[in-house]
Amino acid sequence: MSSEIQSKRLKRPDIDRGWAWVVMTATYLGMIVYCTTLYMGGVFYIALxxxxxxxxxxxSLVGAISSGLLCFSxxxxxxxxxxxxCRFSIVIGGIFTTAGFALxxxxxxxxxxIVTSGALVGK
Structure with a gap:
């Protein structure tokens, strides 16, 4: 490989311009919120x-259906x-989850x- 090609590869511009950290942080916080609500079935069970x-x-069907559908979907x-x-499927899942929690x-x-929190949130 010539040195000219190697120097062009080393001088690539920063593609994401620093936004990768924002996306990673938002994804991490979203997963914390989503997984916390899914795996706190015991706390919700007592309240229900x-x-x-x-x-x-x-x-107990509320938490069981939600967790089961998460795995089977x-x-x-x-x-x-x-x-x-991937973006389309994440948006569709977010719509179902938001609608389920809101309803x-x-x-x-x-x-x-059971229908809203169990089926819609678990998709």
């Missing part, structure tokens, strides 16, 4: 028992990644909580 006064088995996420793009704040019964 107190609020809705339903049985233990039915109340990976093939669907792979199909969306391959068909469209969960207003649901009157545990049955709707």
């Amino acid at each position: 028992l107190d609020r809705y006064k339903e049985g233990e088995a039915k109340t 990976a093939p669907l996420g792979g199909v969306l990644n391959n068909r469209f793009s 969960s704040a207003f649901v009157p019964t545990l049955d709707w909580m």
Whole structure:
């Protein structure tokens, strides 16, 4: 390889111009928020028992469906990644998660909580 080509490779401009740190920090904080809410099912379980006064088995469905769908929806996420793009599948997942959390704040019964917090958040 000639020295001219090597010098051109060494003098590449900074492609991201420092934005990689912003993206990494935002992704990290987003994962903290998302994973914290998903894996705090036990804390939410106690709160849901107190609020809705339903049985233990039915109340535990909220966290179980959310965690289960998170694991089982990976093939669907792979199909969306391959068909469209990673950005598209992340935006779709964010829309479902945001809608699920927002609707969960207003649901009157545990049955709707299973649908909103369980199915929509778990996708």
